[in-house]
Amino acid sequence: MNAPPDLVVDGRGLEPPEPMEKVLAALEELQPGQRVRFLIHRQPYPLYDILRRYRYHYETTVLPSGDFEILISGP
Amino acid sequence: MTPTAGLSLEQAPPFSVPLRFFLAAPWYLVLAALLLLWRGPDLFASRWLPATLALTHLLTLGFMAQVMLGALLQMLPVVVGVVVPQPRVIAVLIHVPLNMGTLMLAFAFLTSSPDGFQIAFFLLGLAFAVALTAFHLALWRAPVASGTVIAMRCALAALLVTVGLGLLLDGFFGWGWRVSVVIVTDIHAVWGLVGWAVLLVAGVAYQVVPMFHITPPYSPRFVRLFALTMLVLLAGWSLGLWLGWAAGISFFTLGLAAGIAAFALNTLYLLTQRRRKIGDATLNYWRVSMVSLLAAAIIGISMRLMDSLTQAPQVDGLLGLLMIVGFSIGVINGMLYKIVPFLAWFHLQAELLGRAKVPNMKQLLPDVRIQRQGWVYVMALLLLLVATVYPTVFAYPAALALGINGVWLGVNLAGVGQTYRRLLVSVPASARSSQAKSA
Numbered sequence: 305m306n307a308p309p310d311l312v313v314d315g316r317g318l319e320p321p322e323p324m325e326k327v328l329a330a331l332e333e334l335q336p337g338q339r340v341r342f343l344i345h346r347q348p349y350p351l352y353d354i355l356r357r358y359r360y361h362y363e364t365t366v367l368p369s370g371d372f373e374i375l376i377s378g379p
Numbered sequence: 380m381t382p383t384a385g386l387s388l389e390q391a392p393p394f395s396v397p398l399r400f401f402l403a404a405p406w407y408l409v410l411a412a413l414l415l416l417w418r419g420p421d422l423f424a425s426r427w428l429p430a431t432l433a434l435t436h437l438l439t440l441g442f443m444a445q446v447m448l449g450a451l452l453q454m455l456p457v458v459v460g461v462v463v464p465q466p467r468v469i470a471v472l473i474h475v476p477l478n479m480g481t482l483m484l485a486f487a488f489l490t491s492s493p494d495g496f497q498i499a500f501f502l503l504g505l506a507f508a509v510a511l512t513a514f515h516l517a518l519w520r521a522p523v524a525s526g527t528v529i530a531m532r533c534a535l536a537a538l539l540v541t542v543g544l545g546l547l548l549d550g551f552f553g554w555g556w557r558v559s560v561v562i563v564t565d566i567h568a569v570w571g572l573v574g575w576a577v578l579l580v581a582g583v584a585y586q587v588v589p590m591f592h593i594t595p596p597y598s599p600r601f602v603r604l605f606a607l608t609m610l611v612l613l614a615g616w617s618l619g620l621w622l623g624w625a626a627g628i629s630f631f632t633l634g635l636a637a638g639i640a641a642f643a644l645n646t647l648y649l650l651t652q653r654r655r656k657i658g659d660a661t662l663n664y665w666r667v668s669m670v671s672l673l674a675a676a677i678i679g680i681s682m683r684l685m686d687s688l689t690q691a692p693q694v695d696g697l698l699g700l701l702m703i704v705g706f707s708i709g710v711i712n713g714m715l716y717k718i719v720p721f722l723a724w725f726h727l728q729a730e731l732l733g734r735a736k737v738p739n740m741k742q743l744l745p746d747v748r749i750q751r752q753g754w755v756y757v758m759a760l761l762l763l764l765v766a767t768v769y770p771t772v773f774a775y776p777a778a779l780a781l782g783i784n785g786v787w788l789g790v791n792l793a794g795v796g797q798t799y800r801r802l803l804v805s806v807p808a809s810a811r812s813s814q815a816k817s818a
Contacts, residue, residue: 317593321721324728328668332733345593345654353580354729 307337315344316371324351331360331376340376347372390456392466394726394799399474401451402512402702402792405483407441408708415778420770426695433488433716438703439571440503446711447579448473448510451531452719458586459528461517469513477506487552496553500546507542526602530582534605537613538576541567557656566617571633572702574613577672578606580710581642591717592662594649601645609638630685636679643673660749664713667757671705685793693712696767704760704781710787712756719792723799735806743795752787759784 311330313321323344330340342348347364351374355362359379367373399644403501411434415422425431443623453471456462463469480502481524514535521528538750544567596602612634619627624730646669675698682694720743762777 305554319593319655320591321724326734328728336659346590350725354732357729358732 310339310341313342342374392505396470397449397453404445405789411437420774421771429488433485472509476502500549527582530606533610534578541571548686593654636676642674643669643779661713668709671701673700755784
């Protein structure tokens with residue numbers, strides 16, 4: 305069976321902590337094997353902390369626009 | 380870019396550490412309002428009246444210093460990346476004597492009691508000795524000297540001068556020390572309001588204006604130069620005042636006023652460049668604060684250019700109110716509405732993720748409550764400003780508005796604190812992440 309498509313959360317241009325609220329809500333919906341693709345206009349340090357605390361895996365890429373893309377998969 | 384660590388769970392102190400400061404502060408606005416109701420229009424006659432000095436210190440120590448010190452305990456580990464050791468103990472050692480000392484100082488002014496001044500000397504001396512030692516140690520060990528770190532170092536240097544001179548003046552009232560009261564009081568007030576308050580707000584603004592309001596960053600050159608330049612101007616101004624060097628005083632006053640105006644205009648400009656155009660409830664607090672700061676700078680410049688203004692006693696009152704109630708209390712009030720719900724939400728999220736539904740920030744403190752209190756705050760500020768010119772008509776309405784404003788802010792913040800505690804208690808300890816982590 306193929307993994308379900310990534311859940312995309314676009315937090316660009318939103319006031320904190322709305323982006324983090326959205327991404328944490330998405331993590332609760334996550335199916336096994338599914339990932340969250342999170343777009344944000346600055347490094348979300350507090351989010352990294354929570355992800356580490358709950359043992360999620362994440363990978364950050366800087367996009368050409370200067371925004372950040374964080375791919376998050378389950379613990 | 381400032382290479383900050385962001386808010387880090389490992390480094391952030393427990394929520395109770397800053398919260399005790401934040402929840403206490405609004406009630407000093409209420410105390411100040413009660414004092415104004417009690418003494419009435421006479422309070423506006425001169426800034427040298429004992430009751431006016433009591434009122435000033437209820438606002439500067441009870442509200443401003445209280446929140447600023449509490450916020451530094453929260454921010455230093457997060458923004459600067461240095462852990463303040465034993466945060467709970469340090470918080471108590473600052474918070475308890477600061478509050479007792481502020482009340483004692485106000486009491487001493489109102490009763491002209493030398494004993495009161497002596498007790499206040501030791502209490503406030505202890506509170507600030509602990510705070511200054513802890514914060515200076517942390518800031519001088521900061522791994523990266525970002526613009527924020529530089530501004531905070533300058534602000535804390537200014538706080539050291541403010542507190543040192545304040546204690547000296549307290550010694551004058553308490554033990555009859557020989558002090559040139561007028562000059563020392565002016566230097567004490569200007570280092571407190573322009574050095575400590577403006578520079579600390581600037582250091583914080585470099586971080587939070589772009590972050591919370593999604594604006595472009597302050598220009599790196601401004602960030603690098605502003606605080607140090609202001610500190611040099613302050614030193615020159617103080618020296619001019621001490622030596623009675625009139626041309627020097629004028630030059631440095633104009634420099635300080637221009638610096639303040641530059642910071643205010645810069646911030647107001649950035650706030651017009653927001654990436655998201657929908658207004659946020661706390662945005663107006665920044666605007667009122669920066670407009671007040673700009674007005675204070677314009678009055679400061681006008682005073683130097685028109686001698687007749689310097690003679691008018693109302694000008695001192697206007698300047699003081701613009702700097703304290705307009706600039707400082709305005710921006711602090713707005714920041715409290717960002718910090719308190721955010722920290723509550725963040726700590727709840729970290730403890731309860733996936734185990735209980737955590738309300739979002741807007742549910743913890745709805746915008747409409749922030750806006751309504753904001754209108755009362757603006758009303759209080761305007762009435763106080765008008766009362767400096769027409770005290771007999773406006774002193775009592777101003778006192779009422781200030782009091783209602785304080786109660787409203789206090790109730791709004793306490794409500795967030797209560798929701799936080801209720802939610803934590805509602806989830807059994809075994810289900811929280813701190814337990815899950817070690818399982």
